[in-house]
Amino acid sequence: MIDRSGMMPRTSTSTSRRKWLRATAGAMAAGGLAGPWGFGGRRGRVDAAEAEATLIVRSRVPLDLETPVDVFDRFLTPNDLFFVRSHFGAPAVQLAPWRFEVRGLVERPLAMGLDELSTMETVSAPAVLQCTGNGRSFYSPTIPGVGWGRGAVGNAEWAGVRLADLLRRAGLKIAADEGHVHLHGADAPPSIKTPPFLRSIPLSRALDPGTLVATRMNGEPLPLLHGGPLRLVVPDWGGNHWIKWLRAIVVSREEAPGFYQQTGYKMPKVLAPPGAELKPADLVTATTMPVKSLIARPTDGARLKPGRVEIQGVAWTGMGHVTRVEVAIGRDGPWRAATLLNDDRPGTWRLWRCEWDTPGPGRHQLRARATDSSGQTQPESTAWNRSGYYWNGIDTVECEVV
Amino acid sequence: MGRFSRFLPIVPTSLVALVAAFVGTTGVPAPGDRALDPDRDDRLAMGRLAFRDNCLMCHSEEMTTRSRLTEKQWATEIDKMIGWGAPVPADLKGPLLEFLVSAYSDPGSSPVAAPERISPRAALDLVSPDGPLPRVGDVAQGASLYKAHCATCHGPEARGGDLGTALVEKTVLLRPSEYSGIVRKGLRRMPGFEAALNPERESDILAWLRTRRFEIGMP
Numbered sequence: 001m002i003d004r005s006g007m008m009p010r011t012s013t014s015t016s017r018r019k020w021l022r023a024t025a026g027a028m029a030a031g032g033l034a035g036p037w038g039f040g041g042r043r044g045r046v047d048a049a050e051a052e053a054t055l056i057v058r059s060r061v062p063l064d065l066e067t068p069v070d071v072f073d074r075f076l077t078p079n080d081l082f083f084v085r086s087h088f089g090a091p092a093v094q095l096a097p098w099r100f101e102v103r104g105l106v107e108r109p110l111a112m113g114l115d116e117l118s119t120m121e122t123v124s125a126p127a128v129l130q131c132t133g134n135g136r137s138f139y140s141p142t143i144p145g146v147g148w149g150r151g152a153v154g155n156a157e158w159a160g161v162r163l164a165d166l167l168r169r170a171g172l173k174i175a176a177d178e179g180h181v182h183l184h185g186a187d188a189p190p191s192i193k194t195p196p197f198l199r200s201i202p203l204s205r206a207l208d209p210g211t212l213v214a215t216r217m218n219g220e221p222l223p224l225l226h227g228g229p230l231r232l233v234v235p236d237w238g239g240n241h242w243i244k245w246l247r248a249i250v251v252s253r254e255e256a257p258g259f260y261q262q263t264g265y266k267m268p269k270v271l272a273p274p275g276a277e278l279k280p281a282d283l284v285t286a287t288t289m290p291v292k293s294l295i296a297r298p299t300d301g302a303r304l305k306p307g308r309v310e311i312q313g314v315a316w317t318g319m320g321h322v323t324r325v326e327v328a329i330g331r332d333g334p335w336r337a338a339t340l341l342n343d344d345r346p347g348t349w350r351l352w353r354c355e356w357d358t359p360g361p362g363r364h365q366l367r368a369r370a371t372d373s374s375g376q377t378q379p380e381s382t383a384w385n386r387s388g389y390y391w392n393g394i395d396t397v398e399c400e401v402v
Numbered sequence: 403m404g405r406f407s408r409f410l411p412i413v414p415t416s417l418v419a420l421v422a423a424f425v426g427t428t429g430v431p432a433p434g435d436r437a438l439d440p441d442r443d444d445r446l447a448m449g450r451l452a453f454r455d456n457c458l459m460c461h462s463e464e465m466t467t468r469s470r471l472t473e474k475q476w477a478t479e480i481d482k483m484i485g486w487g488a489p490v491p492a493d494l495k496g497p498l499l500e501f502l503v504s505a506y507s508d509p510g511s512s513p514v515a516a517p518e519r520i521s522p523r524a525a526l527d528l529v530s531p532d533g534p535l536p537r538v539g540d541v542a543q544g545a546s547l548y549k550a551h552c553a554t555c556h557g558p559e560a561r562g563g564d565l566g567t568a569l570v571e572k573t574v575l576l577r578p579s580e581y582s583g584i585v586r587k588g589l590r591r592m593p594g595f596e597a598a599l600n601p602e603r604e605s606d607i608l609a610w611l612r613t614r615r616f617e618i619g620m621p
Contacts, residue, residue: 054519061462065525066517080522090529091571095612103618144471144479184618190460190567191487192557225526248618 062089067151072296077154087197091186104251107171124159126348132238135391143388158233160214181206186245195259235347236318289318292392293370302399316349320373325352328367366397449501452494470509532577539609570614
């Protein structure tokens with residue numbers, strides 16, 4: 001075995017360790033930390049044309065890529081520019097034909113390939129997929145985790161088989177309020193000590209006609225990076241439920257065991273400032289998305305010509321529907337109603353726009369907030385929670401009239 | 403050692419911290435004058451290498467280098483990661499924490515740069531085949547070669563072991579060029595095997611690995 005790993009001697013004395021460090025430091029400084037996962041893209045400034053066609057890198061391994069928010073100037077987010085997220089990285093789906101199972105408390109366990117799945121009735125609907133950690137970087141004090149900004153969200157037309165139809169085909173042995181459905185996907189951990197990304201949803205939610213085992217996204221076969229060939233679609237709920245690379249559904253009386261269901265993705269029931277000690281009874285699973293809006297244009301830092309500017313964006317909620325979007329200019333400016341554009345439809349978002357006659361040259365802050373039918377309005381800052389979930393503070397954009 | 407000078411945060415030192423630096427503690431030594439703490443640069447260097455060798459096994463650097471956390475938060479993260487399989491040796495935990503705190507705590511003294519961008523094509527390329535399989539390997543041969551050379555670190559079922567990551571259904575198995583580069587030359591704590599394996603044996607092991615599947619419900 002040739003040792004080119006540069007591994008530090010384990011049993012040396014502190015003197016020889018120090019000598020080894022001096023010898024290695026030069027090579028390290030030259031190579032930096034970048035290995036095969038080092039910077040392959042361009043550092044520094046990106047010109048506007050290129051910027052529009054690229055995603056923001058939050059992590060390369062696993063791939064966590066964020067959508068630039070100006071892409072939200074249209075109803076459907078293109079597959080290529082849809083945000084990418086997983087816990088452990090895409091599996092090598094090409095190694096074998098995909099198999100999918102329905103097991104557990106069912107009369108007739110199912111095991112099928114994609115061909116058989118395609119013989120079942122397919123439905124489609126647009127739905128907003130948002131990473132539950134979207135906006136984490138806005139929380140203060142800083143919270144560990146992927147530092148998403150505004151763009152870990154998107155809206156796509158999802159097509160697939162209703163999970164309810166699969167469960168009916170398998171024949172449930174328990175009633176809707178008696179259990180849960182475990183969601184096994186191929187987002188596989190790097191170590192046997194790392195908990196697998198295993199989640200469950202209540203059986204009642206699994207039987208909702210909107211919950212789909214999706215095979216298509218925006219009219220195309222579900223792309224690999226978005227969970228292809230199969231993923232779960234759970235409209236109104238955060239992305240932690242939209243399990244990718246779906247392998248098996250297991251009906252059970254209990255929630256899924258393990259870290260990602262029992263410990264992760266919990267929100268406090270009551271206000272929990274930094275440092276608060278929380279008991280399990282104080283926490284609930286993060287499911288339904290709160291109301292939120294984003295300004296797609298102008299973009300942050302935009303330089304605008306004086307005159308009439310169209311401010312546009314998107315708004316959505318997991319709780320009912322968006323009833324109002326308002327825009328304000330400046331920190332203390334009055335809130336004015338924006339026009340909601342497309343038809344209201346549960347699970348998906350609404351485009352909105354409003355017109356702004358710019359005052360003279362200078363810097364301006366644009367603000368947008370949405371209200372939903374459950375009575376929720378976006379706050380200035382979302383109440384702090386220790387995992388940094390579900391940020392829905394009022395969106396702000398700085399621009400300059402030149 | 404000028405190259406590490408930017409790692410020294412500018413904080414006022416208390417008398418207690420000065421004493422601790424003299425006496426030596428098992429906790430993170432207080433930052434201070436290099437004259438009082440001549441080993442600090444070496445500890446930071448060891449910590450940096452510990453990060454490279456034990457953290458970058460499983461994830462790329464951005465998750466760490468783009469964070470700005472307190473010492474307590476970094477200590478919690480280190481313990482969580484060790485619990486999840488990061489093979490940080492016990493005597494490097496201290497230097498690792500010291501390195502992370504010195505480099506990735508204070509956004510004032512080390513602001514986070516603008517993030518990288520990537521095209522959709524380049525993103526997909528990272529997990530796609532990087533060339534044809536040079537030959538069809540012998541699965542049975544691969545099984546025994548894996549057991550002899552790889553299982554110690556990567557586990558008997560290639561689902562990960564003490565020093566090696568899980569390989570089952572990982573995209574590196576679709577990338578014969580990347581795979582053989584790693585097998586021959588090594589990567590961080592993994593040594594290179596070009597003396598022990600030839601291209602034929604490498605492809606036998608790859609063929610066996612490509613047959614592995616993880617079972618539903620297994621961790």
